[in-house]
Amino acid sequence: MTLPALISVRGLEKRFGDKTVLRDIDLDIHSGDVTCIIGPSGSGKSTLLRSLAFLDAYDAGEVHIFGKMLGWRDTPLGRARAGNRELTKACSPVGMVFQHFHLWPHMSVLNNVTLALRLVHGFSRLAADETGREMLGKVGLAAFADRRPESLSGGQKQRVAIARALAVKPKVMLFDEPTSALDPELVGEVLSVMKALAAEGMTMVIITHEMGFAAHAANRVVFMDGGRIIEEGSPQALFATPKSDRLSQFLQTWRERAL
């Protein structure tokens, strides 16, 4: 017996102008999955991830989160954009971590983490602060609660962003190249937070160029190129015995660079 997918994508298509950047995307994310999406720049990874939260509105196909269609509503007259409230509700199980953190620079680290708890979830300041500190503790930054984001390193900022996303108890976390904007020596601290999350059973979809991380932390790897999913499977299968030439090429380039 298989449980219904937490996120289910069917026939997804996305165009920017007359350029089709995603086509025929089918993807299921099950509870507890750690899925890494790999592929060259411009392959549509980021657009796919953003489509899962409707940050980019897809043009055709469907994205369902817990069985509910995201962003669109089928009406007798065709498809209509779902209202903001409906969209927010459909997206509520989804947490997002961005490449460039997007912390709010005018607030303390703690307020970054607690704002949504207070405004959206009705927490009192006291309860929000308690949860906020707990989340910061989880990413090893309990001592930084009263700091401003600007005084943190990139790795610390990204950990705060993870704590902020976790605070509202998402069921699935999307990571859009979470370590690509970091100095090499700061990548590890973010990846180890993510590994700990995976070990707790968090469902995660991660765009990454860290093949080592993908090989060890993911239970599934998706390779994209040219707006399509070319191959997917276990990391062992994909990395050891790539079926497509594109993936072999991609891995070859990566290995040469890693040397």
Added chain:
Amino acid sequence: MSGFMTDAPLYLAGLVTTITVSGSGIAIAILFGLALALALRSRLRSLSLLVRAYVEFARGAPLALVLFLLYYGGPQFGLLLSPYVAGIVSLGLYGGGPFAEIFRAGLNAVPKGEREAAEMLGLTQGQCFLYVELPQALRLTLPPSVGQAIALLKESAVLSVITLGELTKVAGAISSITFAIVTPYLTIALLYWALVEILSRFGRILERRFAVKGF
């Protein structure tokens, strides 16, 4: 017999009028400008185009023109305003244009990703505006806003032409009685300068208090 000391109450009255009229006018211009900036960013195309046209008009027209339209043209439409009220409203309408442009730029400078982060956490657009975008936009636009406020304060001199007894009117009145030109105008020049100085100091204090570094 007239001298600086005997005229002091006149200058004081002019100063008070200049402060209250430009203070109220600037406050209205800021609020109006913020509303216009929001309308400019609106996804309702007809609204943003309409407001764009207004902003262009307000930026292109001299204050005197806005003032004449309102004060002399208003009665034709049943709008009878005292010079005091007409002065405040003109400054507000006229200043709203440049403030709209300042705030629009400030709001646009807040990275889109910060709004996306807020959306993903379930904040409504209104909450995102109030807690994420507006506080940063106001901080960012503090220097140009202070500059615009100073410009409006100085332009309030134009209101003397509709007989509003502000500083410039006072200087004119005194000089027409005493035939002295230099003393009254230098006196009000000093007073204007003092007001401008106070405004810009206030702005610098706010800037220091609300600085967002690395932004």
